[in-house]
Amino acid sequence: MDSKVRDITLQYLDGYSVCDYCIGSLQKISKPPLDLIEEMLISAYGLDKVILTFGAREAIGLVMRGVVGHGDYVIVDQNRHYSSILAVESVGAEFIEALTTGYPEYVVGADAYKDAIEEGKKKYGKLPALILLTHVDGRWGNVTDAKAVGDVAKQHGVPFLLNSAYSAGRFGFSADKLGADFVAISGHKSFGSSGPIGALLFRSEWSEQLLHESKFYPGKYVETLGCTVRGTAAVSFLEALKILSERLGRWGQEVQRTRDFVSDMEELGCGWDGRGNEIIQSGIKQLGETPKNHDLMYFETPIFDEIAQKHRKKGYFLAEELKKRGVMGVQPGKTKGIKMSIYGLNDEEIKQVINSFKEIINAG
């Protein structure tokens, strides 16, 4: 979290002060200017309307409730977040998976969606009610070709929901150009905002299906029970949006650093034969698309798994050894594979991360 965002968040930590100025909807509050959130999101990512939610999953949930009915089915990519399936189940619908290419890249493309639609038509005798694509998945950090999937959706006349929890806030794109009808966003995942906060961007033609105004409390939407997000997270998100262009501007640099980091990590996993000849042992191998186009990395790490088997702390040794060296965020107990990101770290800190892994390998 950027220090400016943090400062403002702390001022509102006790929450609710913004409600003193409410005129019916948190999104319309002008003091602090929470009403700018809507404008800023639309100007950054396109489409017509915004509704704030607790996170991307709740944005996806709103779309399912509005667009997908009992007995319908949805196409989802195999890399989707588990909560996308729960959202499908929550409306009594079913789903067909658009499959990945499998190990080692796990890429999902437009062809997989075409296949899934054909499968769905055979199984259900109709088109899907919705196509959901996880723009960037949370495991491999693969950046999908959303435009190509959007084109498939358009060809079939099926509404297209893009889960941008790991893309919006990291890099720029135009939801209109990608052909999305809905974009689910996460403030705490990719904008450096305190959470829980997210948003659903959508085309205005879906308004009536998505949101119904209360008959008794004008301006309040039934589907969100009036307000979802409360003050602290909204104020934090607003601050994060103010520095969005700075984040988006350094995306190329972040991706380059990630690629360099992958090289350095994979090199750590290589062995030597004692005569100076490198033996590729694949002790550390990045999975997902190569080269990387996103900061989320997944490494298959047999080298750490081997150490874990001999280590008295077993699988927990890795997270603990890293923590001792100030490296946080690797999931305790996991050594077969690790998920990580160096987003926002400077060169010195990145070197420190690489050196920590090196020391742990040498000690093992």
Add this chain to the structure above:
Amino acid sequence: MDSKVRDITLQYLDGYSVCDYCIGSLQKISKPPLDLIEEMLISAYGLDKVILTFGAREAIGLVMRGVVGHGDYVIVDQNRHYSSILAVESVGAEFIEALTTGYPEYVVGADAYKDAIEEGKKKYGKLPALILLTHVDGRWGNVTDAKAVGDVAKQHGVPFLLNSAYSAGRFGFSADKLGADFVAISGHKSFGSSGPIGALLFRSEWSEQLLHESKFYPGKYVETLGCTVRGTAAVSFLEALKILSERLGRWGQEVQRTRDFVSDMEELGCGWDGRGNEIIQSGIKQLGETPKNHDLMYFETPIFDEIAQKHRKKGYFLAEELKKRGVMGVQPGKTKGIKMSIYGLNDEEIKQVINSFKEIINAG
């Protein structure tokens, strides 16, 4: 917010660290011991099961989705939060109001529920699907006789939902003894926790109607899309629960202070005839039940409204003048009536509040 609660909250402000230790449900995480939240809530307030939510309104929303169907109707008290009506509308149901006694006390009792049930039976030809009582309402701060309403619900065999957003965390009660099937709780409203966080306590016989496990992700509930609350708020709530007994223990003292404060405020609104005889002008009059049984107060304040009419800042003068004197929380622009609480203030601070009002009256 207690300083201990605040400290812990800050440590987790960036959120999500608790997810590293997740084994399928945030409520089951034992490091930090979020799994204690369930136990602590049940041991404090009774019933059998707990599901964490973003707040009381979402807890109420869960009950509506599980228990109330399209075409059903619900009895709600006239003092309910607006979001309770939105929750009714969200499932396509209707409602009948249990009316208050009106000005000046606005009390809702069991008789009002009996009348509403009779009205409902006439109008819909059936019993209500649910009875909702706002245990303490957010406007007048009236403490209702929940046991009496629970008895009415029991007599008619209708499930009973108690909205305890302003009671649980303030004072102790046994949901079982009150006859509640469901209790909606707010962590950020009454427990001094950072939000958004709440909970639904419920009798185990309702489990199957309320929550459905995903067919694809065991242990994850479809209705909550897996997890609702994320890490920071959960950690904060846990800390708040650790000091709950201290809060509950000083409730009598808080109520007494509130009563004394009401006397002091009402005295400020009294005029004198210049010969030492008091003239009751009702310049400040506490509305809602008297004497107070809760810290939330509502004052009718014609005295400030009169000043506002002459003041160049109009209705905004009051909040501004109070702010200058370090008194926060009065809604800007309002002078006809003000909502306030002195919960948690010490004698010195309370004196400061009273003196601030006094100075403003004298200056006006």
